[in-house]
Amino acid sequence: MKEGIHPTYRDVCFLDQSNGMQFIIRSCAPGREMITVDGREMPLFKLETSSESHAFYTGQQKSVDTLGGRVEKFRNKFAHLRK
Template sequence: MKEGIHPNYREVVFVDQSNGFQFVTRSTVQTKESIEIDGKTMPLVKLETTSESHPFYTGTQKSVDNLGGRVEKFRNKFAHLKK
């Protein structure tokens, strides 16, 4: 392996601001804030959305039925051509 070309990974705390969920992972992200967890000071990254709060991952995503509305618009638009 070449020396000096690999990133410097360290433990970083990511916090979901919408629900307060925290997780620790290794990252190279540069931060200005830090947080103390279990007596250990680690860099802190604040996120607006994570897999804990995003609708796609939580299953709270709403499916909008646009197809039904489009079909009705089409039928209404061309109803006069029906024999």
């Protein structure tokens, strides 16, 4: 490998700001702040949402039919194929 052209690959602490969940993975993500976790100091990368708080993963996602009933018409039309 060439010297000096690769990003720094290291442990990074990701913080989900919506629920306070922290997880540590190896990443090249930049971190301006530092945090100490389990006695190790590492960069902190703040997230607005993660799989712990996203509605799709938590099962709280709601279907919004903004197309004037088109989704329901489609489901009724092809309901016989789902069996």
